[in-house]
Each structure stands twice: as structure tokens, then as C-alpha cells.
Amino acid sequence: MIEIKDLHARVEGTEILKGLNLSIQPGEVHAIMGPNGAGKSTLSAVLTGREGYEVTSGSVTFEGEDLLEMDVEERARAGLLLGFQYPVEIPGVKNVYLLKAALNAKRKEQGLDEIEAPAFMKLIREKLKFMKMDNSFMHRAVNEGFSGGEKKRNEILQMLILEPKLALLDEIDSGLDIDAMKTVADGVNSLRTAERSILMITHYQRLLDYIVPDVIHVLVDGRIVKTGDKSLAFELEKKGYDWLLEGAA
Amino acid sequence: MNQYAEAFAAFNQDAESGWLKSQRIAAFARFEHLGFPINGVENWKYTNTKALAKRDFLLPKTVDLDAAREVLKARDVALDDHRLVFVNGVYAPELSNLSGLPAALVVEPLSEALDKELELTCGMMGRLAGIDCDVFTALNFAFAGEGAMIRIGNHQVIEKPISLIHLSVAGDQASMSHPRILVAAGANSQVRLVEHFLGSEEAVHFTNRVAEVVLERNxxxxxxxxxxxxxxSWLVNRTHVEQKRDSRYYCHHINLGGKLVRDDLVCDLNGTGAESEFSGLLFGRNKQHLDIHSLVNHNEPRTYSRETYKAILNDKARGVFNGKVIVKKDSQQIDAQQSNANLLLSDQAEIDTKPELEIYADDVKCSHGATTGQLDETALFYLKSRGLSDELARGLLTLAFANEVVDKIDIEPIYQLVETTVAGHLPHQVNLDDL
Incomplete structure (x- = not known):
């Protein structure tokens, strides 16, 4: 699905990613954990093509294509979708406009016709119900005035509708109470298929109780310093990151 | 200026002697005395009228109705209305519709009103916007003859909107028109007035319109x-509204471009409880120049005004917003709000915004705010990260910016026209209609 090789990236002249390697196969769920400043957010920014992040060397191959050569919107259409840590409020743009435009952009890429309005509305209502969201969400402006939990649920709702090949979830658990986290986790778990991959970036181990990953990586100082199965999360919870920091230095 | 003198002499020489003829002469003298505001007149600081002053505009001899029909076909909002259509300022009965006017409603071209009710009509002309007002108003008065008379009887709620269509088409030479719109709304009446200024791309026309509106109690x-x-085409527009006790004036002011468009809007809140609300959009492209000057006079206690103006400027377009509020001494318990937000879509677009408050009372609530910026980059990134093209994402955000103003338009076909014009560069994959 995605192959990251020896990735180096800079932000405002400072090197943040220092030779990151990561490979995710179709159907796998990976989690990246790490202390503050390890480069977690930089990784998600580089993968989605945010401005201001300069890749100095290394490569990222997504489905056999050079991801770093693609524009932001091309990456999304190719099937890489980011769930934002801080979803953006966009006054005046209704959710329903965004969803329809996004879905049709993807369908166009696949050579399909635009979705018919009744089929679209049916799809939306079904997914809204699953995410325990009210139908009125559709006619509200994107994330405007949403609570933290509503914003994160909205991110997952978009995933359910746009069905990415690789869902990249950046601290999808931050700012959520336990009930909201369960709803979000249910949404993410429903995304799991034999073909779809998920990459979660998280600071907290608790999320992994609800979305159990196949592989856990520890990111420290711009590099993956340890990779293991879900038991690694418990170890981290008990011992913290310090023992790994020493190892990295 | 010479061509104006010749045009004026030809225009006024055959007129019957009387108040109107002498007023026109006085008005033209005033116009000649003042001249176009070229050299640093404060009120015209940001708007250059040199190009306008240089052109030779003549009153149209004939008008091309077929060309007018074409323009209407493309841009008319086609309401079920009472309508007067003016082509290059000349009343066109063929395109107008005055059938089924309610008994207590008068809608007629000014030319007819001057024939039928000379005294009444002259009594309304120049009372709010007289020849001393400014040079354009004086020029308008000098050529007074076309326009509209609208009178609504007491207690009448007029169901259909009244439309005045000011349409310009190409002629043998650059043409001008000086319509004067007189509106008297009786006590406790309610009415909607649509004025649509439109023209063909080839038309070279100067519209210099003055409206005088009186709203009686409630x-x-x-x-x-x-x-x-x-x-x-150039459009210079003066709208002067006098409001009596408890009357309401709501203005949806949508400016979608033109070579140069200048608006002077004046509201005199002369009775307790009177309220005015302006909700406006300036949408400028290319080298268009769009200038709004508003003035609200709170002359009585407990009068209210709200102004929300938004500007979206692209290319080398330039916008001006000057909003003035004056609260007279002893006008207590006033609430006056003004906001102006501007979106510049190119580095070469420019906006000059200047709120002015003059407050001579102490128990008042006045606020004003102005912001200017570009499209929000984080919002743009968010939309593109969902697969939307750059063009579509920008279009949606631009439309969203305008929506606070556009959404308030409660006549659906007008709303549609404005929305599609602003969203003009939205690719069609977002079909807004079926959502």
C-alpha cells in the first residue's frame, strides 16, 4: 500500500524527520506512537502534501506511484485521506457541498458518473446514523461551532463516505471523552477491510484498546526506533518513552 | 463640458416655461460651476472621474429594442412583477408591464407623471436630493424628464414586487441617462422595490440616477x-431615504461590476423607532472600480441602523467603502452597527475602507469593524485534502464569504442570479441545485 524509505524532511530549516522507514500492506492497521516533538505531525503533513514541509531526501511510494510528486487533491483522489488532528472550521460551506464535491471528484478519477442525488442522500443518512450524528449536520457549515467530539466524528464520517485506500488518522483521539472515543473507534473499526490500510498517529495508548493495531511503531527524534505488536503499547504505558529516548541518543 | 452644454440647450429649449424649466437651468448652472470632482474633493478621494469627464456622452436619439431583449434574455430575473423598463434611460412601454396594478398603487414613468400631475411630481423632485446636493445630482436635475413615480397608498401591502429595469445597449455613440426615481410609501404600507441595472458588453453608457424615497409612519x-x-459603462447612483416614525428601510445592495460604479446612500432617520438596514456586496473583477458611500443620520432618539458590506475583489479591481453615521445631539438610545469585511483574491486588487462615526449624544450603542484578507489557507488545504480541485475549493470559499450577505436575499430568482454570478468560476461538478 505505502512504502516510506529513508524519509528526511525539514520545517523552516530544521530537520524533523531523519531517515524514517515504514511499510504498510493492504488490510493492515498500524499505529505510530511517540513523545512530543518526535515528528508525528510532520509525518502526516508530509504525507498529505501540506505547504511549508520540505522533503530533502528519501521516497514515498503509494500504490506504486511517487506520492511526493502528487498535489494535495491528487493524493486524496488516489485514496489517501487524512483525518485531521484539528479539523478546520469553514463558515459558509455546508457539509453536504463538501461531501458531494469530494465524492464526485473521486468518482471522476475512477471514470464514474456523478452520484445521483437520491443515492447520495441515502448514503449520507446511513453513515450519519452509524456515527450517531443528526441529519441537520449536513446543512451546517463544515465544523463551524462543532464540539471537539463532533469534529472528530465528522472526520470519520467523511472517511466512511469517501472510502479511502489508506486512512491516515492524526491524533483522532485527542480532545475526546470516552463515549465520543468509542463512537469514533466504532467508525474506524468499520473501515477495516482486507484491502484498506489504516495508519493511526497517537500520543495516548488508550485509543489502541478500542482500535487494536496489527503493528505499533515508536517514533523518536525523526526515526522509528522500535516496532512490535500490540503488546508494545502496554510496555510504553508502563515504562514511558525514556528508555527508548536513551536508546536513540 | 461643452457637449453637455449643447446637449442641455437642445434638451431644455422646447420645454414649457415654468418651475421645472427654470430649475433645470439653475441645476445646469450649478453643474457647470462645480464641475466633475477631479481634483481632490474629499468625498471623491478614491474615485477618479477623469475618464468619465473626458467622454462625450449624448442623450440617445433612438434605442435598439432587439438588443435590449437580448440582454433581458440573458440576465433578467424575470419576476412576476409590476415593471418599468428603460433602455438607455428612455422608457420602453413595449418591454414594460403595468397590467393589474392595484388601485392604491401608482407606478408610472416620470415622463407621464410630469404630464399628468405636474405639480405633485415637481413637489417631490429635489426635496431630498436637490441641486445643491452634489455635481451629479445637479446634472441629473438639469436633464430631469425620465425616471419613475411610485406611490403606495396608506395601509397597502403590495404583493408583487415593483421592478425598475435600467438597461443599456450599444448605440451610435456613447450615451447617457439621468433617471429620477420618486417613491412615496404611505403610512403602514409595505412594498418591495427591485432596481436592476444591466447592460450589454458593447454598451458604452453613463447612468446618473437619483432616487428620493419617503417612508411614512410604519x-x-x-x-x-x-x-x-x-x-x-458608468453608474452613478444616489439614493436618499427619508424615514418617519417606526418605518423600516431594508436594502439588499448587490454590486456585480461595471467600469465605474459609485453609490451614495443616505438615510435620514427622522422618527423614533425608524430602522434602516443595508446588506451589501461588492464583487469586482478586471479593472472595475466600485465605490460605496453611505450616510445614516440618526436625527431622533431610538433609531436603529445596521450595515453589513462585503467586498470580493479580483484582478486589478478596486473597491471603496465609506460608511458614515451621524448621531445628533439629544438622539439618545441609538443603536448603530456597521461592519465591512473584504476579500482580496489578487495582489493587485485594492480596497479603501473608512468608517466614520460622529456622535453628539451620550446614550448610544455604536460599533464598526473592518477586516481585509485573503482566502484562508488552512481552509483551502482542508478542502483540497478531500480531493477538491484548487479552483473548486477557492470558488466554494469565495461563495461562502459572500453568503452572509447573499443568503439574506429573500427573492429566490435574485438570490440565484447573484449566487451563480459569484460562483461563476465554480466547475459544474458541484451542482448546487439538487442539494
């Missing part, structure tokens, strides 16, 4: 000013 007028005179 009257309500909703005014839809839809301005798109065409890229080679």
Missing part, C-alpha cells in the same frame, strides 16, 4: 439594488 420598503451595468 411603512416598510425592501429595496433590491442589483447593479451590473456592463464593463464599459
Amino acid at each position: 411603512a416598510q420598503l425592501t429595496h433590491y439594488l442589483l447593479q451590473e451595468p456592463g464593463d464599459q
Whole structure:
């Protein structure tokens, strides 16, 4: 699905990613954990093509294509979708406009016709119900005035509708109470298929109780310093990151 | 100026002697005395009228109705209305519709009103916007003859909107018109007035319109000013509203471009409880120049005004917003709010915004705010990260910016026209209609 090789990236002249390697196969769920400043957010920014992040060397191959050569919107259409840590409020743009435009952009890429309005509305209502969201969400402006939990649920709702090949979830658990986290986790778990991959970036181990990953990586100082199965999360919870920091230095 | 003198002499020489003829002469003298505001007149600081002053505009001899029909076909909002259509300022009965006017409603071209009710009509002319007002108003008065008379009887709620269509088409030479619109809304009446300024791309026309509006006690007028005179046309617009006790004036002021468009809007809140609300959009492209000057006079206690103006400027377009509020001494318990937000879509677009408050009372609530910026980059990134093209994402955000103003337009076909014009560069994959 995605192959990251020896990735180096800079932000405002400072090197943040220092030779990151990561490979995710179709159907796998990976989690990246790490202390503050390890480069977690930089990784998600580089993968989605945010401005201001300069890749100095290394490569990222997504489905056999050079991801770093693609524009932001091309990456999304190719099937890489980011769930934002801080979803953006966009006054005046209704959710329903965004969803329809996004879905049709993807369908166009696949050579399909635009979705018919009744089929679209049916799809939306079904997914809204699953995410325990009210139908009125559709006619509200994107994330405007949403609570933290509503914003994160909205991110997952978009995933359910746009069905990415690789869902990249950046601290999808931050700012959520336990009930909201369960709803979000249910949404993410429903995304799991034999073909779809998920990459979660998280600071907290608790999320992994609800979305159990196949592989856990520890990111420290711009590099993956340890990779293991879900038991690694418990170890981290008990011992913290310090023992790994020493190892990295 | 010479061509104006010749045009004026030809225009006024055959007129019957009387008040109107002598007023026109006085008005023209005033115009000649003042001249066009070229050299640093404060009120015209940001708007250059040199190009306008240099052109030779003549009153149209004939008008091309077929060309007018074409323009209407493309841009008319086609309401079920009472309508007067003016082509290059000349009343066109063939395109107008005055059938089924309610008994207590008068809608007629000014030329007829001057024939039928000379005294009444002259009594309304120049009372609010007289020849001393400014040079354009004086020029308008000098050529007074076309326009509209609208009178609504007491207690009447007029169901259909009244539309005045100011349409310009190409002629043998650059042409001008000086319409004067007189509106008297009786006590407790309610009416909607649509004025649509539109023209063909080839039209080279100078519209110099003056409107004088009187709202009697508890009257309500909703005014839809839809301005798109065409890229080679000038529009100078003065709207002066006098409001009596408890009257409401709501103005949807949509400016979609033109070579140069200047608006002077004046509201005199002369009775307790009177309220005015302006909700406006300036949408400028290319080298268009769009200038709004508003003035609200709170002359009595407990009067209210709200102004929300938004500007979206692209290319080398330039916008001006000057909003003035004056609260007279002893006008207590006033609430006056003003906001102006601007979106510049190119580095070469420019906006000059200047709120002015003059407050001579102490128990008042006045606020004003102005912001200017570009499209929000984080919002743009968010939309593109969902697969939307750059063009579509920008279009949606631009439309969203305009929506606070555009959404308030409660006549659906006008709303549609404005929305599609602003969203003009949205690719069609977002079909807004079926959502």
C-alpha cells in the first residue's frame, strides 16, 4: 500500500524527520506512537502534501506511484485521506457541498458518473446514523461551532463516505471523552477491510484498546526506533518513552 | 463640458416655461460651476472621474429594442412583477408591464407623471436630493424628464414586487441617462422595490440616477439594488431615504461590476423607532472600480441602523467603502452597527475602507469593524485534502464569504442570479441545485 524509505524532511530549516522507514500492506492497521516533538505531525503533513514541509531526501511510494510528486487533491483522489488532528472550521460551506464535491471528484478519477442525488442522500443518512450524528449536520457549515467530539466524528464520517485506500488518522483521539472515543473507534473499526490500510498517529495508548493495531511503531527524534505488536503499547504505558529516548541518543 | 452644454440647450429649449424649466437651468448652472470632482474633493478621494469627464456622452436619439431583449434574455430575473423598463434611460412601454396594478398603487414613468400631475411630481423632485446636493445630482436635475413615480397608498401591502429595469445597449455613440426615481410609501404600507441595472458588453453608457424615497409612519420598503451595468459603462447612483416614525428601510445592495460604479446612500432617520438596514456586496473583477458611500443620520432618539458590506475583489479591481453615521445631539438610545469585511483574491486588487462615526449624544450603542484578507489557507488545504480541485475549493470559499450577505436575499430568482454570478468560476461538478 505505502512504502516510506529513508524519509528526511525539514520545517523552516530544521530537520524533523531523519531517515524514517515504514511499510504498510493492504488490510493492515498500524499505529505510530511517540513523545512530543518526535515528528508525528510532520509525518502526516508530509504525507498529505501540506505547504511549508520540505522533503530533502528519501521516497514515498503509494500504490506504486511517487506520492511526493502528487498535489494535495491528487493524493486524496488516489485514496489517501487524512483525518485531521484539528479539523478546520469553514463558515459558509455546508457539509453536504463538501461531501458531494469530494465524492464526485473521486468518482471522476475512477471514470464514474456523478452520484445521483437520491443515492447520495441515502448514503449520507446511513453513515450519519452509524456515527450517531443528526441529519441537520449536513446543512451546517463544515465544523463551524462543532464540539471537539463532533469534529472528530465528522472526520470519520467523511472517511466512511469517501472510502479511502489508506486512512491516515492524526491524533483522532485527542480532545475526546470516552463515549465520543468509542463512537469514533466504532467508525474506524468499520473501515477495516482486507484491502484498506489504516495508519493511526497517537500520543495516548488508550485509543489502541478500542482500535487494536496489527503493528505499533515508536517514533523518536525523526526515526522509528522500535516496532512490535500490540503488546508494545502496554510496555510504553508502563515504562514511558525514556528508555527508548536513551536508546536513540 | 461643452457637449453637455449643447446637449442641455437642445434638451431644455422646447420645454414649457415654468418651475421645472427654470430649475433645470439653475441645476445646469450649478453643474457647470462645480464641475466633475477631479481634483481632490474629499468625498471623491478614491474615485477618479477623469475618464468619465473626458467622454462625450449624448442623450440617445433612438434605442435598439432587439438588443435590449437580448440582454433581458440573458440576465433578467424575470419576476412576476409590476415593471418599468428603460433602455438607455428612455422608457420602453413595449418591454414594460403595468397590467393589474392595484388601485392604491401608482407606478408610472416620470415622463407621464410630469404630464399628468405636474405639480405633485415637481413637489417631490429635489426635496431630498436637490441641486445643491452634489455635481451629479445637479446634472441629473438639469436633464430631469425620465425616471419613475411610485406611490403606495396608506395601509397597502403590495404583493408583487415593483421592478425598475435600467438597461443599456450599444448605440451610435456613447450615451447617457439621468433617471429620477420618486417613491412615496404611505403610512403602514409595505412594498418591495427591485432596481436592476444591466447592460450589454458593447454598451458604452453613463447612468446618473437619483432616487428620493419617503417612508411614512410604519411603512416598510425592501429595496433590491442589483447593479451590473456592463464593463464599459458608468453608474452613478444616489439614493436618499427619508424615514418617519417606526418605518423600516431594508436594502439588499448587490454590486456585480461595471467600469465605474459609485453609490451614495443616505438615510435620514427622522422618527423614533425608524430602522434602516443595508446588506451589501461588492464583487469586482478586471479593472472595475466600485465605490460605496453611505450616510445614516440618526436625527431622533431610538433609531436603529445596521450595515453589513462585503467586498470580493479580483484582478486589478478596486473597491471603496465609506460608511458614515451621524448621531445628533439629544438622539439618545441609538443603536448603530456597521461592519465591512473584504476579500482580496489578487495582489493587485485594492480596497479603501473608512468608517466614520460622529456622535453628539451620550446614550448610544455604536460599533464598526473592518477586516481585509485573503482566502484562508488552512481552509483551502482542508478542502483540497478531500480531493477538491484548487479552483473548486477557492470558488466554494469565495461563495461562502459572500453568503452572509447573499443568503439574506429573500427573492429566490435574485438570490440565484447573484449566487451563480459569484460562483461563476465554480466547475459544474458541484451542482448546487439538487442539494
